[in-house]
Amino acid sequence: MTFFAFTGAVEQGLVFGLMTLGVFITFRVLDFPDLTVDGSLPLGAAVSSILITKGLNPWLSLPPAMLAGFIAGMITGFLTTKLKILHLLASILTMTALYSINIKVMGGRPNIALINSPTVFEPVRQFLISLDLNPWLTSSLLFLVLVSIVVGIMIWLLRTEFGQALLATGDNPGMITSLGVNTHFTIVVGVGLSNALVALCGALVAQNQGASEISMGVGTIVAGLASIVIGETIFGTRYLIVRVISAVLGSIFYRLAIALALSFNFFNPSDLNLITAILVVVALCTPKIKAHLRNRGYRSNA
């Protein structure tokens, strides 16, 4: 793997770390497999891009992108809690609807180029140049700062009363209802927050690659899940703080693993989905295989 491929993978890992944190809220905190993210990532990209092309400051395009993601997540939450549609199916429905909506948001086109538009990276680049620093790591630095802030907010949030209610909703909804929490509310807000982060990720990815594009969300959920599982396998699941941070680190390792796989000429970029799927299967099975081997050890000792 070249050095350039390495730094590129870290940069991707950091920005998709925001998406992974979003997926962490649904998959791990709420125990809610949410496929909305495949649609809310391009939604964030579309909202941010269209606002930038209309002349809005790229930084100011981020909150509307997050709001759009939040609403998308809330719709999935609403379909699940109030209309009693199975969570997996509800999220697929929202994701499907978002395909049409994203094209509408982008003014009827499947993509928007941002090559000559201002982005959030420009002021950071100027700042680095003014400090006589080489600006080639601009995006990585900005992503590192943003993802650190989000990690901090998430650790704080999950330890508040509201965050604890979110965790309890995922762990034992019957119990937390008997303690006075409306789980419909926690699920709707939780899935909303998750998709707000995913949309933020989409907006930043679009600005970084210079375009938003309708199909950029394909495979988001699998990548997010792979990142979480890789992080958990390496760093364990005992402490909440570790789990949140390892979601981001897992995202970086995931992108590095892909960069490494692609650096062998044996693989084509189109093999990516196959590699990812195999990676997730292996990562999901590892704890079970470990436990199986441990138990066999006990048996042979007995």
Place this chain on the structure above:
Amino acid sequence: MATAPMLKASGLIKYFNRGTINEVKALNGLDLNVAPGEYICIIGSNGSGKSTLMGCISGTSPPDYGRTVLDQQDITYWPEHKRAGLIGRVFQDPLAGTCASMTIEENMALALRRGQRRGFRRGVGNQERAKFREALARLELGLENRLTDPVGLLSGGQRQSLTLLMATLIKPKLLLLDEHTAALDPKTAGLIMELTCSLVDRNQLTTLMITHNMQQAISFGHRLIMMHQGRIILDFNQTDKARLTVRDLIQQFHSAAPDLSGLLSDRLVLG
């Protein structure tokens, strides 16, 4: 009785599968008044409507007709999470009342905020820990030194003790115990009953306890109610109850519900 009842359930009717061939009338115009501080044991064979009554009071499955008034508030149409501010509950499944992945102190903090708004204050306050430690020490299970252990590491009996403690951490207007010792081994069940009585006594809790164990129903509480086909068929006050034996109870049951003679389940007698 001069004082107003703590719980007043009147004319409760509850159907399951209404309008289908499988229609069941689980509650058939049930009336029940519970005085403040009263500790009532409820027995009855399977399908007599005990758990349905609990569901109507706790809000998990509200009645089709009738009213439920708790502490002078009509809660008939309140959603389950809103009633939680007034009602403490312990379930039959010892794993149902706690969050396995969360720590002991986190679980207790969740219970300490029962019925309150949950905002952005710290989930577990520093002063609260001392309170939790003190309450846990009274269980004499050594849990006071394991505040930051995940609850999933505890045994079923320990988790049920914790659930009981959590249900009474802030005094509920009504404590609902739904066969909360049925899934435990006899020794642990005995310990949980001891704990139940001491918590109910100390806090003067108004309590409804469902049990399948007749001896338990006779030994504990101030009043004994037997349900059958969605109604209360026998109701013993404290003085009657003191003279009662399991044999009497079975006899009375047969005379009150002749249609069920011979169908009395072993579980009802043996618990």
